[in-house]
Amino acid sequence: MSEVASRISVAVNGTAHHAEVEPRLLLVHFLREVLSLTGTHIGCDTTNCGACTVLMDGRPVKSCTIFAVQADGREVMTVEGLARDGQLHPIQEGFHEQHGLQCGFCTPGMMMTGYALLQRTPNPSEAEIRWAISGNLCRCTGYVNIVEAIKHAAEKMRSAPAPAGGRS
Amino acid sequence: MIPAPFTYHRPKTLGAALRLLQTLGSVARVLAGGQSLLPMMKLRLAAPAHLIDIGRIAALRRIRAGGGRLRIGALATHSMIESVPAVRRWVPVLAETASTIGDLQVRNLGTMGGAAVHADPAADYPATLLALDAEFVLQGPDGARIVPASEFFQGLMATALRPDELLIEISLPTAQRVGAAYMKMPNPASGFALAGVAASVALDGDGRCRHVRVGITGVASAAYRARHVEQALLGQEPTDEVLAAASAAAADGVDASADLHASAEYRRHLARVLTRRALAAARDRRRSGKQGLPSS
Structure with missing residues (x-):
């Protein structure tokens, strides 16, 4: 070959x-x-x-x-x-503050999907968040807090339009 | 899981891709979005010696409307089909169909042309492409030929495409004012269609069916048109009772598939029920002029 x-x-x-x-x-x-x-x-x-x-x-x-x-x-x-200069990106902070992970294995993928959603849709509804992450599975089934984490990040990013970290 | 080794080719033009296919066609696979091919290669269900990546041929990603047709380049992704205004305007049921495929990540890479050529028996597009009278533009060494959807899907992962041909475009008529809908019963784990039915209906001045198409996927080894249903409805007023009676023939003469997800009889049942629902939705959309698009 x-x-x-x-x-x-x-x-x-x-x-x-x-x-x-x-x-x-x-x-x-x-x-x-x-x-x-x-x-x-x-x-x-x-x-x-x-x-x-x-x-x-x-x-x-x-x-x-x-x-x-x-x-x-x-x-x-x-x-x-996501993080820059040791400072967590709001999406990371959201998962921390809202207990958006249990075992943490799905978390990097969840955060990247959540980050991409918020780039296009800064103020997503709960349905939009759930639709966006429908390709990311959490075997701990911690979806409620994952959704809360993304909401948290959305609020933080809206209140601070130029958040630290994140490139795209 | 690691795919078997292969030699990688990335032609920049359609001509270069066709030349590669001519010399390597029998031992090569074409890579478009890779969302079906890569999983197969990782499981070593496919182990092509050569991979021809057509992903950088920008001309194959164009979507254009004009002359009574919408022409969709084979590399248009499911995400594009979902969101591009021309698709949503002219063939909203295709956008609706695309939005039900896989998940966000798969839709960002997977292409309509790749899915059509892969011809998975549970894929979503074939039903809708049959219901919309789509035409497939197949480019070979001696030029292009056009194959209607009703002749394109031939069997289990088998299409009219020849080894030295490339599907370059799928084109859909836009002139006829139809109502259309796609209804599926997804496998709850994979999202693939246990059965999926696309219906397209045009009405005459008296509200009778002037044109009916019903495309069914997931039920048999290849997607098919339920011609008994279509013929039964021509000239009829599409009342709920008439649609229900006609839909009873949705799986007549069909060799329905059975696997651990659904028995053949359950698939036939789903075909009948989803045909009735898709026809009713298509009728309602035609009457109201509202197409029930997914949110973008």
């Missing part, structure tokens, strides 16, 4: 990364193993759970269901891109 390594260039959390990768390398493995950004979790590995959600060009995608070569030339944002 001839498999030529591909050169890719991906901007992750605002920093350009150049690498030679096997074409079959999944984006989530590129992030975790090549870039050591282990905040993005591998959950089901079957495109169901959304734990591995990152933003590509501002939109939530499942990083277990895209090859790293497909992200060539794109902008990727992971959970590590």
Whole structure:
């Protein structure tokens, strides 16, 4: 089998990364193993759970269901891109304040989906929040507090229009 | 899970993609949004030696209206189909259908062309594309040919597409004033259709059915048109009773699928019930002029 390594260039959390990768390398493995950004979790590995959600060009995608070569030339944002200068992003603060996690495994994906929602819909209804996170599963079933956490972040971001952290 | 190794190609133009298909077609798979292909490759249900990534061919992502048709490039994502004003205006039932696919993340990457070519028996689009008389533009080495939806979906993950052809566009007529609706019973875990029915209805001046299309997915190995239902309704006033009587034929002559999610008889039952509901919704939308769009 001839498999030529591909050169890719991906901007992750605002920093350009150049690498030679096997074409079959999944984006989530590129992030975790090549870039050591282990905040993005591998959950089901079957495109169901959304734990591995990152933003590509501002939109939530499942990083277990895209090859790293497909992200060539794109902008990727992971959970590590939320906080800035040691200060939590409002979406992170929301999960902290509203107890939006129990085991925490789904949390990075939930936060990225929540962050993307609030970029487009700063004042979402509860139904809009639930619809937005319908591709992110929480096996602890802590959805009530997850929704509260995203509401908390929405209020915080509306009251402080230029929050610390977050790029997209 | 790690896919088997493959050689990766990323053609920048349609011509380059077609040339690759001509030489590698039998040992290659085309990668569009990858939301069906990657899961299959990770499970090693698919292990192509070559992957032809058409994702950067911008011309295949265009959506244009004109000349009585809406032309949707094969790479338009489900998210685009859901939200682009031209789709919502001209074929709102297609936006409605797209909004029921997978989840937000899958809709951001998955494409209508990829889903159509994949032809999963439980996919949502085939029902709606059948009900809207969609046409598929298949580009091969010797030019393009146009295949109607009723001939495109041929069997379990089998379509009219040849190995050296690329689906480049799906086009839909916009001239006829129809009411249309898509109703599905989703598998609660996967969201795939246990059964899904799209109906499209046009009425004449007396309120009788002038045009009826019923597309059904999830029930058999390939999506199909319920022609018995369509024919029974032509020229009829679509009262609830008339629709219910006609819908009883929704699964007639169909070899319904059975698996651990639903028996064949349950799928036939769902086909009949959802046909009645989709027809009633289509009728109501035609009468009121309101299309019941999903919120964007």
